[in-house]
Amino acid sequence: MRIGVPRALIVTMAALFSGYHIVLGLYTIDVPRNPLPVLLAMVLYATATVISLLPGGAARMPMWMAAMNLIVCAAMPLLITPQLDAAREGGLGYATWYVAAIGTLLTITSTRLRNTFAWAGTAVLVLQTIAWAGPGMLLQAGVLGSVSWVAISHILSSALARASRDAARFARAEREATDWQAAQEAHLYERQFRLGQTGSMAVPMLRIIERTGGELTEEQALECLYLEAAIRDEIRGRTLLDDAVRRQVMRARRRGASVSLYDEGGLDELPDEVRARVHAELAEALAGTEASRLIIRTAPADSETAVTVVGLTPAGEQLGDLGSTGEDDDEDEVDLWLEIPRYRDEAEA
Numbered sequence: 001m002r003i004g005v006p007r008a009l010i011v012t013m014a015a016l017f018s019g020y021h022i023v024l025g026l027y028t029i030d031v032p033r034n035p036l037p038v039l040l041a042m043v044l045y046a047t048a049t050v051i052s053l054l055p056g057g058a059a060r061m062p063m064w065m066a067a068m069n070l071i072v073c074a075a076m077p078l079l080i081t082p083q084l085d086a087a088r089e090g091g092l093g094y095a096t097w098y099v100a101a102i103g104t105l106l107t108i109t110s111t112r113l114r115n116t117f118a119w120a121g122t123a124v125l126v127l128q129t130i131a132w133a134g135p136g137m138l139l140q141a142g143v144l145g146s147v148s149w150v151a152i153s154h155i156l157s158s159a160l161a162r163a164s165r166d167a168a169r170f171a172r173a174e175r176e177a178t179d180w181q182a183a184q185e186a187h188l189y190e191r192q193f194r195l196g197q198t199g200s201m202a203v204p205m206l207r208i209i210e211r212t213g214g215e216l217t218e219e220q221a222l223e224c225l226y227l228e229a230a231i232r233d234e235i236r237g238r239t240l241l242d243d244a245v246r247r248q249v250m251r252a253r254r255r256g257a258s259v260s261l262y263d264e265g266g267l268d269e270l271p272d273e274v275r276a277r278v279h280a281e282l283a284e285a286l287a288g289t290e291a292s293r294l295i296i297r298t299a300p301a302d303s304e305t306a307v308t309v310v311g312l313t314p315a316g317e318q319l320g321d322l323g324s325t326g327e328d329d330d331e332d333e334v335d336l337w338l339e340i341p342r343y344r345d346e347a348e349a
Contacts, residue, residue, distance in 0.1 A: 011053050011055070014049070014053055014104065014107075014108050015049075015053060017104050018045070018046070018049045018053075018101070018104055018105075021045075021097050021098075021100055021101035021104060022042050022045070022046060022097075022101075024094040024097040024100075025038060025041075025042055025094075025097040025098070025101075026042075027094060028093060028094045028095040028097065031084065031088075031092065031093070031095040032080065032083035032084055032095065033083045033084075033085075034083050035083075037079040037080060037082070037083055038079070038080055038083060040079055041075070041076045041079040041080050041098060044072045044075060044076065044079075045072060045076060045098075045101050045105065047072075048068060048069050048072040048105060049104075049105060049108070051065060051068070052065060052069060052105070052108050052109070052112070053108065059112065059113065060112060060113040060114070061109060061112035061113065061114045063114075066109055066112075066114035066117035067117065069105055069106070069108075069109045069117065069121065070109075070117045070120055070121045070124075072105065073102045073105055073106060073121040073124060073125065074121065074124045074128075076098045076101070076102060077098060077102075077124075077125065077128045077129070077132070078128070080098050081128070081132045081133075084096075086132065086133035086134075086137060092140075092141070096140075096141040096142065099125065099129075099141045099142045099143055099145075099146055100142055100145070100146060102121065102125050102146060103122075103125075103142075103145065103146025103147075103149045103150065104149070105121075106118045106121045106122055106125075106146070106149075106150050107149045107150055107153045109121070110150050110153040110154050110157060111153050111156075111157055113157060113161070115154045115157070115158075118150050118153070118154070119150065119154075122146065122147050122150050125143060125146065126138065126143055126147070129141060129143050194234065194235065197234055198231050198234065201227060201230060201231060201234075202227065202231065205220075205223065205224060205227050208220060209224075226250065226253055226254070229253060229259070230246070230249075230250065233246075233249060233259075233261050236261055236262060236263060237261035237262075237263050237296075238263040239263050239267040239268060239275065239298070240261050240263050240267070240279075240282070240296060240298060240307065241261070241279075242276070242279040242283075244279060244280065244283035245279055245282055245283045245286070247283070248283045248286035248287050249261070249286065251286075251287075252286060252294060255290075256292070257290075257291065257292055257293065257294055258292065258293045258294070259293075259294045259296070260293075260294070260295050260296065261296045261297075262295075262296070262297040262298065263298050264297070264298050264300070265298065265301065266298030266299050266300055266301050266303070266306060266307075267298055267306060267307075268301070269301060270306070270342070274306075274342070274343065277344070278306045278307055278340050278342075281340045282296070282307055282309065282340060285309050285336065285338050285340075286309075289311045289335060289336045290313075290335070291311025291312055291313050291335040291336050292312065292313050292314060292332075292335075293311070293312040293313070293332065294309065294310070294311050294312075294336075295309075295310045295311075295312075296308075296309050296310075299339075299342075303342070304341060304342055304343075305339040305340065305341060305342060306340050306341060306342040307339075307340040308338070308339050308340075309336060309337075309338040309339075309340070310334065310336065310337055311334070311335040311336025311337075312332035312333065312334060312335060313332065313333055313335040314332055314333070315332065315333050
């Protein structure tokens with residue numbers, strides 16, 4: 001966030017001031033001994049001012065432009081003061097227009113965050129004026145006024161820069177607080193949703209336990225184990241589950257298989273229709289396998305695979321009618337290996 005005065009207003013005011021100084025120089029063009037160097041100084045000043053006020057570009061003036069302004073501000077007194085008589089009767093009047101013009105150009109340079117060049121130009125103006133007509137000319141020609149403009153511009157630009165940094169810091173803190181609050185609300189919603197879901201699943205069995213005084217039949221005790229596994233799935237499986245997947249997981253458990261689901265966030269950013277397709281392929285894979293152990297895991301979000309399914313069967317069971325060899329019977333054989341892609345081409349679908 002940047003705080004500042006509208007640039008169009010600054011440019012308009014600077015252009016009006018700059019044009020006014022040139023008008024004063026033309027009004028007193030008869031005072032210098034030779035008007036040609038004065039006209040050349042006007043051209044240099046007008047060119048530097050126009051370039052400095054061109055629209056577009058960064059707020060901070062390029063270094064080459066700031067150096068150009070410094071050179072112009074140093075050249076203008078060298079061109080004009082030799083044509084002026086510092087001891088002229090009645091004073092020089094508006095013939096010292098270049099002092100205010102230099103102050104305006106240096107103020108523009110300072111406003112565009114090149115304060116070092118602005119102060120260097122101010123120092124050159126002060127030293128040249130003293131060398132030309134003595135310290136008394138600083139007040140008579142308005143040099144002190146130009147120094148004041150640069151000082152005020154430096155103070156204001158620094159204050160606005162600090163205000164912009166503070167505003168950016170406050171905006172960043174507000175965004176972080178908003179993100180934190182959203183995360184807390186999401187955690188609260190997730191916790192309430194899981195508690196409600198767990199309650200709806202567990203309440204019927206809890207009523208049976210209460211009604212029987214904890215004396216469950218073997219079949220009811222087995223159902224309690226299935227219920228515990230299903231509740232664990234809801235916690236660890238999350239986005240891996242839909243109704244079809246839940247049915248196939250329960251079918252696998254009822255036939256004696258061990259099923260483990262691990263959701264590590266790989267499906268969180270998927271669109272609903274893509275996630276529904278992944279669920280359908282997962283349910284189909286579970287329905288078509290008789291593996292004794294199933295491990296279902298989401299892949300990282302940057303992977304082309306959405307879900308990996310591994311089905312394992314003890315080696316002894318795979319031998320079937322051929323019998324066991326007696327070697328490595330405790331090892332598991334891979335009965336199913338499936339990688340469900342995150343996205344499919346229409347032809348593949």
